[in-house]
Amino acid sequence: MQRIIPMLLTSIVGVIAIASYFVPVAQPFQDRVEEWFLIVAAIAMVLGAASLLLHHLKAISNQEAGWGYSAVTVAALVITTTVGLLKLGAPPDLKHPELAWSGSYLAEGGGAWWIYTYVMSPIVATMFSLLAFYVASAAFRAFRARNFEAMLLLGTALIVLLGRTSDGTWLTSGVPADYPLATIPGLNVLIMSVFNTAGQRAIMIGIALGVAATSLRILLGLDRSYLGGD
Template identity: 55%
Template sequence: MKRTVPLIITATVGVVLIVSNFIPAFRAWGEEATTFFSIIAAIAFVLGGGSLLKVHLRKISDRNAGWGYSIVVLGTFFATLAVGLLKIGVTPNPAFPDMPWAGDVQARGTAFWWAYEYTFKPLTSTMFAMLAFYIASAAFRAFRAKNLEAMLLLGTAFIILLGRTFAGYWLTSWIPIDGPFSGLRIEELSVYIMQVFNTAGNRAIIIGIALGIASTSLKILMGLDRSYLGGGN
């Protein structure tokens, strides 16, 4: 029961979806399956919230190190959840102003929007912006031109870094743009690298990954790969 039913579900939904690609009569089945999948994906957000709750409640009850921050996590979690689900500060929907629950919770001016605009947005964007500092530090400490391969990597990176700014244009602007050597201008070189060398490398990677995904998928659908069920065998 614990292992057979999941295998049947996987195989059934897989066959339905693959068949629906090729036989129009089954197309509606495929659409249903993908719609169901999307709904489950939305429910998974609830699972995410629930897991967070579980982890931090345990941290607080065990008085683990930094449990005070867990209170901040849960406090902001519940506050955002409440203003979002209860639609606090939401103005009515102009088409149906007499229905209090029909307003737009994400519209500018609502409490939920406030949480997005003034906490979520600055925090997530600054966290990603921090990577600029770390990549600079890594550039100084880690990138060593020790061999030919490393030199190729760094040389390409230099051409791209220069070619994708005005510096590249400025450095080689003395090469006539209509002349036979225009391809040596740094901005042209960076285009050439992207469209030929990078395309070749990534194309090979794409082909390789596609084969890997197709074969793994087939093994999963046929029940040969059961690793997603956990527990070996």
């Protein structure tokens, strides 16, 4: 029973989701199931935050190595959650100023807006921009043109990078207009419109087949790994 009911539930909601594409009558069921999915996923976020809190509280309690950073994480989590849930500093809705809770939690001037604008957004953007340095160093190590395939990858990357800048146009500006494929921008267009499109298409077809096969295995009860052990 502990495994059969979840398996049946999986199959039923999955079949409803599929049927709604083919049977218009089932569309409202799909809308409802999708909404249920969103609600359960939102509550799962609460569970995730609770798990994070418990993990770091345990690290602080046991005074594990680096427990001070765990304390910072807990403080950041508690402050952000408190500010966001209580809508601290967020102005009420313009049409309903009498309702203090009617404004958006992200309204400009509010606490959650401040945290998002001055803490979350800069850190996330900077962390992603750090990859610019690591991509460059990784490319230096990985792109030593040891074989034809590696040269192809490196050459394409260079052409596409140059083809998107004014330098690419300038480098081959002497080539007559009758030979667009002899210019870097022209080559860039050919790569993007033919080879890149073809490769992406094949990858997308492969992914779609993989997703379809995995979904079918789950809905037919052949893949039960999501149910866990015991």
